[in-house]
Amino acid sequence: MAIVALNDQDGVLRSISDLPPTHYTVRIKSFSLLTKNNIEKYYSGEFEAGGYKWKLVICPDGKNVKEYISVYIAMAETTSLRPGWEVFATFKLFLLDQNKDNFLTVEASAGKCRRFHGMKLEWGFDKFIHNKAFSDAVNGYLVEDSCVFGAEVFIHKETSKGKSECLSMIKEAITYKHTWKVEEFWKLDQLSQESRAFNGGDYKWKILMYPNGKGNGTGTHLSLYVALAEPASVSPGSKVLVEFTLRVLDLINGRHISGKVTRWFGASDPESGWSRYITLDYLYLPKNGLLTKDSCSVEAEITIHGVANVV
Numbered sequence: 001m002a003i004v005a006l007n008d009q010d011g012v013l014r015s016i017s018d019l020p021p022t023h024y025t026v027r028i029k030s031f032s033l034l035t036k037n038n039i040e041k042y043y044s045g046e047f048e049a050g051g052y053k054w055k056l057v058i059c060p061d062g063k064n065v066k067e068y069i070s071v072y073i074a075m076a077e078t079t080s081l082r083p084g085w086e087v088f089a090t091f092k093l094f095l096l097d098q099n100k101d102n103f104l105t106v107e108a109s110a111g112k113c114r115r116f117h118g119m120k121l122e123w124g125f126d127k128f129i130h131n132k133a134f135s136d137a138v139n140g141y142l143v144e145d146s147c148v149f150g151a152e153v154f155i156h157k158e159t160s161k162g163k164s165e166c167l168s169m170i171k172e173a174i175t176y177k178h179t180w181k182v183e184e185f186w187k188l189d190q191l192s193q194e195s196r197a198f199n200g201g202d203y204k205w206k207i208l209m210y211p212n213g214k215g216n217g218t219g220t221h222l223s224l225y226v227a228l229a230e231p232a233s234v235s236p237g238s239k240v241l242v243e244f245t246l247r248v249l250d251l252i253n254g255r256h257i258s259g260k261v262t263r264w265f266g267a268s269d270p271e272s273g274w275s276r277y278i279t280l281d282y283l284y285l286p287k288n289g290l291l292t293k294d295s296c297s298v299e300a301e302i303t304i305h306g307v308a309n310v311v
Helices: 032-036 131-135 280-284
Strands: 003-009 012-017 024-029 047-049 052-059 068-075 086-097 102-108 114-117 122-130 146-154 163-169 175-183 198-200 203-210 221-228 239-249 256-265 271-279 295-310
Touching: 024 052, 047 146, 052 146, 068 086, 068 131, 068 146, 086 122, 102 122, 122 131, 175 198, 175 203, 198 295, 203 271, 203 295, 221 239, 221 280, 221 295, 239 271, 256 271, 271 280
Parallel strands: 024 163
Antiparallel strands: 003 012, 012 102, 024 146, 047 052, 052 068, 068 122, 086 102, 086 114, 086 146, 163 295, 175 295, 198 203, 203 221, 221 271, 239 256, 239 295
């Protein structure tokens, strides 16, 4: 094992180590697309250390600073802890030098403990690494737009096995379109309707419609959602970054009502959309062309920008 101290200033110790992180690693492919897709913070999947659950938090454009990448460690699950809980932990954050196969490690000087509690779930380093140093190919941190971050957290003796995660951002994302013609609208079950499943990337999707609304749209609005048709196709802990658009087509005037948003989908969070998509009064008005001859058409566009898999 070789550990070489680089500097110790402002309460932060930076060093080089041959040893990989004990608890968790995150490989990010097409790192530049995080910024392009306005991902201010990337939260990794959960990992266990010292009997607690944690996440890595990566801010590609920095947090509270400019020209730096910021990296933090955050407690991920605290609901089972007793009221007034506090956890004192030391931790190291890692960045792989892919040229030399060693790691830049960043930690608090002198092994200083950080106090995690209900009002402070996150600790780390605003100035983890300068953008120029990170992007310089000579340093090996960003190679072919791919990088690897890692973490170790110590509370007491650690015995659990670490897990890792790979976030793959898609450079040339493909948009998939599906149109659903909803006939005999007035005869529909007012609770919910769903389109047939359609392909979007490696997953199947469907459109969910609530003709008389759902949640705070019940009785006043049409509710529309996009959902994974087979939530189990996304493995536990994994997630898919999706940009989707839903449109109700105006079949008379050639226009449409649309909504667009970017969301993470997963087995435990399989749908997203709008409970108050459009008022029923507007939908029923004949001149608006949204409901003609007792039918309407809903169009969905699905674009997958990234997949995070726990491996």
